[in-house]
Amino acid sequence: MESKKYLVYGRPTLGSDMPQMLLEEIGAPYELVRVGKEPADIEAYRRIAGTTKVPALALPQGGVMFESAAMCIYLAEAHPEARLAPPAGTAEHGRFLQWMVYLSANLYECCRRIYHPEAFGGPSGAELVRSKASGDFAAMLAPVVAVLDPYILGQDISAADFYFHVLAGWHPDGRDPFNRLWPALAQHASLMGERASVRKVEAQAP
16 A cells, blocks of 8 residues: 655654655655664564665655665655755756765764774774774865855755754764864854754654
């Protein structure tokens, strides 16, 4: 039976925040399905999503996708009326895709090394991996901060800004040290924090 709404599988404060924010911006009906942490919950989720990594997105027309960056690109292109991505085939769309891939492959990966270091260095090397990743975080932010004006693509907000905003808040020390370092980042965080979609999702209980 075909669902009439999106289903976002995840947990608040994790990668599911990004597609949720976009769905709020779009105004499309959706439901957050919280994925439990018990082995039985994880196995049930794996049968749905094909992976144990959260989040996943079930589409109204059927089918489930994972990888939060792919979800954000999909939602932006499936709902062009929301203007969350430049038109396909334009130079600006190319820049949009560039930054989405950059954020996923670099900043998101850096966060995974901070919070799941054992997956990269094993039990014996976990602390070294975590320490290195924590120090790498600013270096991963820097290229994005350099183009903020005030958003990643300039004057027009895009799905990349929501993705970046969530990731920029994942360092164990929070946003403040980096906002003090970069006024442009502080302005971006302020602009994003004013949006109803962001406030609603960030207010969810963990």
